[in-house]
Every structure is written in structure tokens, then in C-alpha cells.
Amino acid sequence: MLAELKELWRFRELLFSMVERELRIRYKNSFLGFFWSLLNPLFTVLVLTVVFKNFIGVTTPNLSAYILAAYLPFLFFQMAVLDSSQSILANVQLIKKIYFPREILPLAQVAANFVHLLLALLVFFVYLAVIYFRDPTIPTIQATSLYLPIILVINLALAVGLGLIVSALNAFYEDVKHIMTVLMYLLFFLCPIMYFSENVMAHSAARNDGGMLYVLYHLNPVAMLCTAYRKVLVAPQPVQLGDTTLPALPLEWGLLGVTAVVSAVALVLGYAVFNRLKWRFVERP
Amino acid sequence: MNEAAIRIAKLRKKFLLSHSGAGSLKTLFLWWQRRNFEWLEVLKGIDLEVRKGETVAVIGRNGAGKSTLLSLIARVYRPTSGEVAVEGRIAPLLELGAGFHPDLTGIENVLFNGVILGLTRREMRERLDAIIEFSELHKHIDAPVRTFSSGMLARLGFAVAVHVDADVLLVDEVLAVGDLEFERKCYARIAEFRAGGGSILFVSHDLESVRRVADRCVWLKSGLIEADGEPEEVTRRYAAAASVPTEGL
Numbered sequence: 248m249l250a251e252l253k254e255l256w257r258f259r260e261l262l263f264s265m266v267e268r269e270l271r272i273r274y275k276n277s278f279l280g281f282f283w284s285l286l287n288p289l290f291t292v293l294v295l296t297v298v299f300k301n302f303i304g305v306t307t308p309n310l311s312a313y314i315l316a317a318y319l320p321f322l323f324f325q326m327a328v329l330d331s332s333q334s335i336l337a338n339v340q341l342i343k344k345i346y347f348p349r350e351i352l353p354l355a356q357v358a359a360n361f362v363h364l365l366l367a368l369l370v371f372f373v374y375l376a377v378i379y380f381r382d383p384t385i386p387t388i389q390a391t392s393l394y395l396p397i398i399l400v401i402n403l404a405l406a407v408g409l410g411l412i413v414s415a416l417n418a419f420y421e422d423v424k425h426i427m428t429v430l431m432y433l434l435f436f437l438c439p440i441m442y443f444s445e446n447v448m449a450h451s452a453a454r455n456d457g458g459m460l461y462v463l464y465h466l467n468p469v470a471m472l473c474t475a476y477r478k479v480l481v482a483p484q485p486v487q488l489g490d491t492t493l494p495a496l497p498l499e500w501g502l503l504g505v506t507a508v509v510s511a512v513a514l515v516l517g518y519a520v521f522n523r524l525k526w527r528f529v530e531r532p
Numbered sequence: 533m534n535e536a537a538i539r540i541a542k543l544r545k546k547f548l549l550s551h552s553g554a555g556s557l558k559t560l561f562l563w564w565q566r567r568n569f570e571w572l573e574v575l576k577g578i579d580l581e582v583r584k585g586e587t588v589a590v591i592g593r594n595g596a597g598k599s600t601l602l603s604l605i606a607r608v609y610r611p612t613s614g615e616v617a618v619e620g621r622i623a624p625l626l627e628l629g630a631g632f633h634p635d636l637t638g639i640e641n642v643l644f645n646g647v648i649l650g651l652t653r654r655e656m657r658e659r660l661d662a663i664i665e666f667s668e669l670h671k672h673i674d675a676p677v678r679t680f681s682s683g684m685l686a687r688l689g690f691a692v693a694v695h696v697d698a699d700v701l702l703v704d705e706v707l708a709v710g711d712l713e714f715e716r717k718c719y720a721r722i723a724e725f726r727a728g729g730g731s732i733l734f735v736s737h738d739l740e741s742v743r744r745v746a747d748r749c750v751w752l753k754s755g756l757i758e759a760d761g762e763p764e765e766v767t768r769r770y771a772a773a774a775s776v777p778t779e780g781l
Binding site for chain 2 (some may be wrong): 261263268271341345346530
């Protein structure tokens, strides 16, 4: 694997170019360019906020910021994995003709989506600042945002690891892409985006299981990442559930540590699987 | 000039053939249908050396393993056994702009193509003018390449390949595109490339051009080298064996 990494480093220029090309292609033919990629999460959050405030009666102030804080990273993860899954087959004509480390294809997809995430987070901070200037009583940008890089790195490792596996497998079994599409859709509901991790804890407490459900829930690395993003990006606040108020929970660093280990394993495993399969992409029977 | 640019020893390549086609999990679960697969040995032990500055033509019937040999040298395939060693940078001449993205402009594609061939973006930007000059596509270079004709794509592809300071050019029958004048320019450039110590390995069915361009000719027959030597002599034997007239095709 060390030799593979060395080779990848030798081709780093190609990776940068590939990411640049990816970003260009995506917005080449559209007038609003980058803003299209923001419109999707913004409209989603707008609809979710309206539904939750009015139909379900969630009273959390500034709910849209809480949804965004978890949904932007989720969207990155979803798009990175789904785009990766197509990356090998979409470029099969290219890799039949010319040599370069094949892992650059899925890596470029993950990286391009990561650039989106960073830009989207920038817009998110602007959004927080605007809200603050309109109403200074609403808690705004948190000092804990400094932890963001740690969470981003874990998230990136997980996305790269899964992206590598999925792209390699999809080259042989195109079902993988469809399976991943469904899984990502279901994963959305299993992550604290439309609700809070405090709701999960409340259910755990109601079952009297000593928080076991809460821990199990957060063994899902994507759910843990969503919780972590939300805890560091926006001020943890009590959640209203019917007549009871659920106290705000702190970020469980231990559980995040588990996610970090899972992500690191996914990264190493993903690269190993990819390297085992990559020479066979061009000679699929 | 006698150093080897490409050294191939005991090279073998097998492919897994399928009669049903893979590509879905169905084939994984229906594992007992594996007998539908069979191995096909395309190259059965090739020994070949191409020296620096040498131009070698590879001829042979369809399925003899010519393109497989080129792909193995380009590192697209990994050998089943044996060795391929190449000294320096390889530039495969891509057919009709494989590797060009239709929605990107000529310039963007040129830059990207150069980087795939192993140059940095900066080195490519320095060469951009020379490449555009060579391709004679000044007017179109800022348009998306989907608007290019096949001749224009071939010009651009060739222009990139000869400007990346390659040590070895791999050509798989692509020189036949483009008009007469551009073809002449290509041959002139190739002559320059050879004079500079570059090696060329090319596959062709055009025996006339093999005799004109190649220093040496290798005849591949069913995955083995049938003959290796003077183009004049080898093409004559090949033509006799295939019983086609030496003239024309």
C-alpha cells in the first residue's frame, strides 16, 4: 500500500486537475453556477423548517440553522459516495487507453464534493451572522466551531473509504449504485437531521435502557458525525417534546472517537479493496 | 543510441472471457454458471526490445494481440506473467480524443490531457501556445470540443502527444485521420522525434506505411512473434502468408 500511496503522490497534479475539471463541468452550462449546489439544501431546509414549525409544532428557535448544520455534511457524504460509485464506469474509455492511478477517479469525486461542503459551510456562517445581526438574542457562531477541522477530517476519511469500495465494486456489479442510492435515502432518516439526538436520548430514557439505544444509534458513524457537526456549529439548546423539555446534551467525544476509528478502518480497508480490484476494471469479463 | 527504451521479457497475458456478460449481482449469486467463463491467452510469451530512437511496426491479423501488447506497454493492463520495462515517459496516441471531455473547451482539454500524460499544469501552460500553433485550431480552441469535427479532435490529440516530451510514442492506427497536409506535418514531427532519440511502437495494417516509416517490423501471429526484422522482408512474408497483394492494403 505504501508503494501505491507513493504513486498517487506522484500523480497529485492529476488529482487537482481532475477536481478542477469536475467542478468546471458541473457548472459549465448553468447560469447560476455554484449557487445551484446551494439551492438544493436551502430549499430542502426551507421546506423542512416550514413543516416542522407549523405542522408538527417544533418550537426550537432558529430551527433552520440546526437542520442546515447537520444536513450540509450529510449531503456531502451522500453525494460523495454516489458520485464515486459511478466514477470508474463513467471513465472506462479513458482508463482503457491510458495509465494513471485509478483511485484518482473516486478521490476526485469525493474531493469535488468536499470543496462544495467547505463553500456551503462558509455560506452557513454568513447565514448565522445575518441571523445574529437581526436578533442578537439568538446564539450565533460558536467558539466550538474550532473543532470543525477534526470532524471534517473524520468525515472525509469515511467518505473516501466508502467511495473507494463502492466505486470498485460498482465496476463489476452495477447493482451497487442502486443499492447505495436506497441506503443513502434511508440513512437520512437514521441521522439526526429532522430531529435532535436529544429525542433519541429521550426515547432511550423512556425504555430505561441506561442510554444504550443512544449509544447504539451513534455507532452509525454518519449519525455521530451529524450530531457532532450540530453540537460544534450551533449552540446546544434544550429540545421541546410535547410538555417536557429535554436538556441539551454535550458532544460525546468518546463516541466521536469510535467514529474516528471506524472511519480510519474504512479508509484503509477501502484502499486495500480498491487496490486488489483496480487492475481488473479494464478487463471485466 | 543502443540503449533499450522498451524491454519485454516472456510476456504473457490471459483474459477471462464471458459468454453471458457480467455486470450485475445476479452473476455473483448464480455462481454455478461460472463455467460460462473461459480463459483466453492473447499473448503467449513475447520477448522484444525497442532501442532508443528506433521505430518498430507491429503487424498481424485481428486478434493476434497487437493492441493488447500496446496496452501492456502503456500499463493499462498488468501482465499475467513476464516483464515490461519502459525507460522514460510514455505517450499513447489516443484515438479521436479519448480523454477529451465534450463540454470543456479545447484549451481546458489540452491542459487536462497533458497532466494525465504526467506533466504539471505549469509545464502544460508553457507549452499551450506551441500546441495550439501545431494543431492550427486557433479559432476553435476556446469552444467546447463537442463542436469539433473528428479531424480537429485528431489534430488536437496528436498535437498534445508530441508536445509532452515523451520518450516512447505508442500509436494504434490513428494517423489516418486529418488531411494530407496535416499528415505530412505529423510525419515531419515524428521524424524530428526520432532524431531526438524518441522511440515509436506502432500498430498498422497499412504495409506501405510500415515499409516507409519503420526501422523494424514485428509480425505477431496468435500471440507469438512470428517474425522480427527488416520491414521489407517481414511485410513480404506476412503478405504472402495472408495472400493479399503487397500493394494497396
